[in-house]
Amino acid sequence: MMLTVLTLSQMGHVLAISVEQGSFLQRGPLSNVWLLGAVLLTFALQMAILYLPFLSPIFHTRPLTLDQLGLCLILSTIVFFGVEIEKWIRRRN
Numbered sequence: 001m002m003l004t005v006l007t008l009s010q011m012g013h014v015l016a017i018s019v020e021q022g023s024f025l026q027r028g029p030l031s032n033v034w035l036l037g038a039v040l041l042t043f044a045l046q047m048a049i050l051y052l053p054f055l056s057p058i059f060h061t062r063p064l065t066l067d068q069l070g071l072c073l074i075l076s077t078i079v080f081f082g083v084e085i086e087k088w089i090r091r092r093n
Contacts (some may be wrong), residue, residue: 001064004072007046011039012080016087023084 007063018035019027029036049059064072 001068001072003059004046004050004064004069007042008076010073010082011077012041012076013083015039016080016083021087022091023087024080025047030087 014035015029016024018024018032024031048060049055051063
């Protein structure tokens with residue numbers, strides 16, 4: 001679970017910092033399709049590491065339950081929203 005949270009947190013971080021001024025949520029995910037593609041590819045590879053049986057012994061992983069994956073997704077958004085809140089505070093000052 002830790003590997004998944006760290007990976008997804010970094011993807012959220014890169015999305016949040018991709019828009020220097022303003023909010024990523026306002027600009028939208030399609031503002032940088034190459035970055036979005038890289039993030040989606042990273043997500044797909046992370047899921048492959050977790051759920052493809054032949055990769056489990058290589059990465060020493062096991063499949064997460066739906067609840068565990070949901071928790072990972074929720075926890076990984078903390079970084080994204082932290083950066084967005086910081087940018088909002090800077091804009092207000």
